[in-house]
Amino acid sequence: xxxxxxxxxxxxxxxxxxxxxxxxxxxxxxxxxxxxxxxxxxxxxxxxxxxxxxxxxxxxxxxxxxxxxxxxxxxxxxxxxxxxxxxxxxxxxxxxxxxxxxxxxxxxxxxxxxxxxxxxxxxxxxxxxxxxxxxxxxxxxxxxxxxxxxxxxxxxxxxxxxxxxxxxxxxxxxxxxxxxxxxxxxxxxxxxxxxxxxxxxxxxxxxxxxxxxxxxxxxxxxxxxxxxxxxxxxxxxxxxxxxxxxxxxxxxxxxxxxxxxxxxxxxxxxxxxxxxxxxxxxxxxxxxxxxxxxxxxxxxxxxxxxxxxxxxxxxxxxxxxxxxxxxxxxxxxxxxxxxxxxxxxxxxxxxxxxxxxxxxxxxxxxxxxxxxxxxxxxxxxxxxxxxxxxxxxxx
Numbered sequence: 001x002x003x004x005x006x007x008x009x010x011x012x013x014x015x016x017x018x019x020x021x022x023x024x025x026x027x028x029x030x031x032x033x034x035x036x037x038x039x040x041x042x043x044x045x046x047x048x049x050x051x052x053x054x055x056x057x058x059x060x061x062x063x064x065x066x067x068x069x070x071x072x073x074x075x076x077x078x079x080x081x082x083x084x085x086x087x088x089x090x091x092x093x094x095x096x097x098x099x100x101x102x103x104x105x106x107x108x109x110x111x112x113x114x115x116x117x118x119x120x121x122x123x124x125x126x127x128x129x130x131x132x133x134x135x136x137x138x139x140x141x142x143x144x145x146x147x148x149x150x151x152x153x154x155x156x157x158x159x160x161x162x163x164x165x166x167x168x169x170x171x172x173x174x175x176x177x178x179x180x181x182x183x184x185x186x187x188x189x190x191x192x193x194x195x196x197x198x199x200x201x202x203x204x205x206x207x208x209x210x211x212x213x214x215x216x217x218x219x220x221x222x223x224x225x226x227x228x229x230x231x232x233x234x235x236x237x238x239x240x241x242x243x244x245x246x247x248x249x250x251x252x253x254x255x256x257x258x259x260x261x262x263x264x265x266x267x268x269x270x271x272x273x274x275x276x277x278x279x280x281x282x283x284x285x286x287x288x289x290x291x292x293x294x295x296x297x298x299x300x301x302x303x304x305x306x307x308x309x310x311x312x313x314x315x316x317x318x319x320x321x322x323x324x325x326x327x328x329x330x331x332x333x334x335x336x337x338x339x340x341x342x343x344x345x346x347x348x349x350x351x352x353x354x355x356x357x358x359x360x361x362x363x364x365x366x367x368x369x370x371x372x373x374x375x376x377x378x379x380x381x382x383x384x385x386x387x388x389x390x391x392x393x394x395x
Contacts, residue, residue: 009033009067017073020102026082027051027075027103030066037069038111039136039282042103044121050081054118054259057266061116064270069285070277073107093196100128104135111282112136116273119143119258120195127196130206133213137280139273141220142258145229146200148237154230200238207242217243218276220251220269224258249276 011033019025028051043058045051051074052059062072076083077099086095100115107113114137115125122143129135159165167173198206210217221229229235232252236243251272256265277283 009063012063012066014063014066017106019075019106021098022084022087024078024084024086025075025099025102027073028062029107030062030072030074032066032069032071035069035285036071037283037285038109039070039277039280040107040109040111040113041065041070041072041277042100042107042113042115043072043074044100044115044117044124045075045077045080046118046121048080051076055261055266057118057260057269060266061270061273064274065277068274068277070283071107071109073103075103096124096196097128100124101132104128104132108134112280114139114277114280117141117143118260123198124196126203126206127198129215130209135210135215136282137216137218137276138210139218139220139276141260141269142222142225143219144197145221145225145234146238147228148234150237151228151230151234158230204239204242207239211242211244211247214247214281216247216249216276216280218249218251218273220253220272222256222258222260223254224256226254 013031013033015029015031017027017029019027041062043051043053043062046054046058053061053074058074062074065072078084078086078095083099086099088095088098090098104113112134115129115135116139117123117125118141122138122140125138126140126143129138207217219235221232221235232250235250253265253268256262256268260266260269
């Protein structure tokens, strides 16, 4: 695999976590910095591989998503990696479902989650999402897609046009391969593989249920599964009337390997998945608004009262430190991840833009008065503050 020497974003904080109904599941939570989104991302195991994923793809995706504001979990199913076997009765399939539901319980904060997986991880994500309304989107890389009549037509046409296929026929190699294939024992996954597979009819029924709920799908089909899927149209051939164009995106990447062993492939997937997440409800950045409980003589920090007003469980870092010593009309930039605000100091007045960072309730409490549709003034003169605001001196 091509080396991935990228450094994690310093704003992303990663924490090892034991969780689940028995406290036996193990995962890594990647926490974003100041710019947060309500939607969370959960990355499932690919087969029996641990949470790092093939070519450490899950690690890179989790960190990239967290840097973009999405709280992300990569974890091991029971009996895989660092997760212990579940001490409970039930089939393997039932345990896998409960493990994924435990992960959703951990990560959902009211805005829903997105499940992502490669190969069997994609199948597991699809299976669980149909029965859990908290799932808002699915990222499915090389899931199970049944062979269709169109698959065999395309494959046979390709053989007819291939000089190597004709040579195999003439040399007898083609007959030998056919006999060996027909007499070989079927290759079955081990019992701890954890594959939640569906029949074609079950897949269609589950997809229709999710479509009715508004779940959105991103299918990424690589060249690593051409023996089972050789054209993006095959998804619609296998599951007719299961998806709507409004909720489905399909990416056909025949040049990409199944294990994503090239760095350029991992980077492309990260960018494409980020673009997909941006289209989902709950992906809006939840920045901390610029709010000051008491602006008196150019107050230089956010007080605890403002933190309580904004629903923040800790006091934010000082943002306006030293403003009382600055000259008039000096500009200061405050960055919140991808978002940026500019404030302008004009004597005892503070211009805040854009306006959507301060809502109506905060306008009343902070004494903000909008002068234009895009620029607000937050006055520090007590006589200009509306009655009942801090520092106004009036009830």
